[in-house]
Amino acid sequence: MTSPIAYLSNADRLDRLFIDGEWTLPEPLTRTAVVDPSTEESVAEIALGSSADVDTAVAAARRAFAGWAATSAESRATLLDRVHALILERAEWFAQAISLEMGAAIGYARSAQVPLAAEHIRVARDNLATYPFLSHRGTTAILREPIGVCGLITPWNWPLYQITAKVGAALAAGCTIVLKPSELSPLSALLFAEVVQDAGIPPGVFNLLNGDGPGVGAALSAHPDVDMISLTGSTRAGVLVSQAAAPTVKRVALELGGKSPNVILPDTDLSRAIAPGVAAAFRNLGQSCSAPTRMIVPSQHLQEVERLACAAVAEMVVGDPRSEQSTHGPVANRAQFERVREMIAVGIAEGARLVCGGTGRPQGLDRGFYVRPTVFSEVDSQMRIAQEEIFGPVLCVIPYDTIDEAVAIANDTIYGLGAHVQGGDLETARSVAAQIRSGQVHINYPAWDPNAPFGGYKRSGNGREYGIEGMEEYLETKAVIGFQSA
Template sequence: MTDPVGHLRDAALLRRMFVDGEWRSPLGSETAMVIDPATERPVAEIVLGNSSDVDAAVAAARAAFPAWAASEPGERARYLLALRELILQRSELFAAAISLEMGAAISFARSSQVPFAAEHIRVAAENLQTYRFLEMQGSTAIVREPIGVCGLITPWNWPLYQITAKVAPALAAGCTTVLKPSELSPLSALLFAQAVEDAGFPAGVFNVVNGTGPEVGEALSRHPDIDMISLTGSTRAGVLVSQAAAETVKRVALELGGKSPNIVLPDADLNRAIAPGIGSCMRNDGQSCSAPTRMIVPREKLHEVEQIAAATVGEFVVGDPFAESTTHGPIANKAQYDRVQRMIAVGMAEGAKLICGGPGRPEGMTAGYFAKPTVFSEVRSDMAIAQEEIFGPVLVIIPYDTIDEAVEIANDTVYGLGAHVQGTDMAQVRAVARRIRAGQVHLNYPAWDPQAPFGGYKQSGIGREYGVFGMEEFLEIKAIVGYGEPS
């Protein structure tokens, strides 16, 4: 097996932060263990930064900002493409790190976690080739300029993917950055910092400070020299970041929780609609904010849907994330495992019909945060399992009688991040999609589009990521009136 811990230069960098182009010892003294969720054993120890470390990283980013902001878009694109190439060259190393630190099946880390992350970098570089940072509107110039120093806070569930989804567009826009990755899955972030260093980015353009949310995350959010905060995390974390950032009136972009619906219309081919929907719900062990965890189906087809669901889950292989045959590894950490177990118990207490799965580990497993892929049916929209984000391999099936009722159920949560619609009459599929209050709607399981803006309505967040829209989150708009008048 590729050893991501050993690759961090004999593990010395595990106790460092990357600031101003060099690896420094943090001023903070607290440590945190990186736990392998498949064994519940520690595999590495990191040193956590503190507010003084944040000050140093922000100062480095502030000093680097004028030159990076003034650089040509083509130059920034070349750096980004060099970074992408290094990540692809080290893809097996990154995949191993992700499997080790958060339990993703190695096949999934190789096929999705790493290549999708690299795509964000490619897209950011590609957009720089055509993006117009200055446009004329009559004699007025509309100029888009980098907002400044950006604090980027990323989660544990897609540790590399979420880093590149923020860092790549921010750097493309001409901003400088300070990253706080999750302290629960820091290995891929440190490997990413190594790649940035090896790609030759100017010192201070990208910085990493490991630490907790209450310490490093709050220090970034409150810092007067941070111009923007971008967070991917829970809705609760988004509220805390927004409150802290309000003191200095900085821009805040939030990608938060979800309880995404998957409406199966009456004319849908169930053989094409159900199994892929379950796969989408439970990929990454259901630990995706946009996972379609509510399958909304015609009541008269409920029994057939249940049969397909049980058969589909029966083909999953839950086990050692480094085994080639494994489709689903463990839940990423103990706190999340405990929540998944608690919510499965809640669903059973609420009277939902358990189709497969249930509480506890799969048969024969005595250690590791392994959960049974679980499907509930005959779920009502007012049940907790239909309203709360579980963030695990748990699907709820909700029956409906009319399409209007299906849309009402789809919109009946505080969230609005993703959604799916399945059907053969595309006019009807499109019409239903227009009625769903969500930032991204997928029709009949299309291919992933890295240029499609991603973000939420309601309590699922503020702002958009991915593609051109993601880069524009990091830009200010300036109007220079009279710019085109003759001298």
């Protein structure tokens, strides 16, 4: 099978932007390297767009909007079905690209990164088929209409998954799109643009600009002909996007950082709760904004929790992401590598007790952005490692004495994206879940639900993605009073 890099290079995609249904060469041509985090070596160069390319892409999306918005829900659903089928058909290419560009273990790319991304398209298709775009309230008609041209800015940690979460919902709603994926993990985005093209999405409806934040991201956020910006990224990036968007009063949807708690209630079966909690915190090597990296545990069970957590870490195999034996690869880029190592050192300096892991690379790995899965115990909620998003495999175990104290610790954060609660008594778990200020709460490690709305309280953002609520972010509400006779 041809590698994604070889294919994209041979197809002359790496130097191109996808605008108005065509692969176009930006002028001037500026390139940036795509670095394999397992070797620290450049494996490709991609073209970066500019503010002028943003103007061209937005103009194409604006021209296409009226026609796309007027299409029937059935025709849009048919096209989304083609996109879904093509992602599954090309799943191995996507998995290889994601493993190469951001270091996901190939098994995880195949089992999670790609199939979960495809699910967002399926859900958008299915919800579109039954959504009431017209409803009645007495003699008034309530219309839900597409908001217009949408600028979508996606991150490097779940590159395809975050693209499909936004693109599927926006296309279902009848919006047109200019997508800026992360320039750090752009290969899967280029493959996705081909999927959209091959599925028959009309020209101008979907446009792709690789580029950096100061160049393409800022221009897209400020553009007067963009009706909405949807960003998944850091809280800092969310602030910048909001500031750039403010003068044009466009809608801004933000899915930002997190420091999610995992509350282990006193009646929890620790043998069934701790290992899955560690796995959830370290999925995608902790590079998930909703990863439950604060494990809040009863003081009397602290030593047993530590033992079980370290046993779970010992089962992890950090290594070459293309190896079938590796459960985890490197972190995605040098900046993140340095950040994780710095924060592990901060935890040690703050007096948290290091029970496994540490600052160095795992044994036998002397190059690549590899870090050791690390567990701290006896963490105080005011420590930096308990307050700041580390975005790596670092778990903070925080003891508590009462359930009220556990809830207070869970809420002691500027974030509010995700949370977990474990307990034998479901009513108690539900009560605790109701008191946690976050956009999602998972009780006893339920299966992932692509229809569950996802988004944050507090500085974790605003708006929701996934499911019906995700599509409604891209809709305006119009009331037509007197639509029916009294």
